[in-house]
Amino acid sequence: MPEGDSVHRAAARLHAALAGRPLTVTDLRVPRFATADLTGRTTLDVTPRGKHLLARIEGGLTLHSHLRMDGAWHVFAAGQKWHGGPAHEIRAVLATADATAVGYRLPVLELLRTSDEARVVGHLGPDLLGPDWDPARAAANLLADPERPLGEALLDQRNLAGIGNVYKAELCFLAQVTPWTAVGALPDPPATLPRLASAAQRLLAANIGDTGRRGHRNTTGSLRPGQELFVYGRAHRPCLRCGTPIREAPQDDRPTYWCPRCQHGPTP
Secondary structure (H helix, E strand, C coil), X not given: CCCHHHHHHHXXXXXXXXXXXXXXXXXXXXXXXXXXXXXXXXXXXXXXXXXXXXXXXXXXXXXXXXXXXXXXXXXXXXXXXXXXCCHHHEEEEEECCCEXXXXXXXXXXXXXXXXXXXXHHCCCXXXXXXXXXXXXXXXXXXXXXXXXXXXXXXXXXXXCECCCHXXXXXXXXXXXXXXXXXXXXXXXXXXXXXXXXXXXXXXXXXXXCCCCHHHCCCCCCCCCCCCCXXXXXXXXXXCCCCCCEEEEEEECCEEEEECCCCCECCXX
């Protein structure tokens, strides 16, 4: 599933391609909205909210999409051949005179009134990359269930919006605890959790642009191939800090990585 930084980059691409220009083609290939015609309306902005994308369109409408595991938006210049998957996987086409945005495999795509956006994103916690970011509120949300494993709490978008499985693993490594450590078992949770939330925000903000080698997500600061991340995706490889082989096990049906020497706490 894309993380908050990826969604913000997608929003920036869509905004640059569509905002301020009238739509010349609109094609929503989902049964409920297949007859909707937005042609002639101007896209006002494309805004990310956590892992959600909100394309606000003239007339008080918002096209809401969520990428989940496999969805993607691609932007093409006028006349450019589309690529991103077979035609039957296309769920949305939005075109202006200069560019075309094509949404592939979008599991969530709906047209709603802009005034009703809270119905789809109102449950989210503070957005790590949004104007509502508040580390104290995020920390309070995390601490509201002190028995919950930290890894699960970080992934819960109701606590703070934007963290995915990669950042979950990396943040637990930086906190020197395993993802199965209860939130309330962290050393001095009222002080630790705001620092952890702030670290999450800094990591995502640093990765909005094309950072790291060839634009790969980077949490270590190293540009050496294979050393962009501390633990995620590094099962059985040596820890970059201590050399101990990184371990992997599922947490909430997702692969989870940790260093058994650098990180303390319960494990499966």
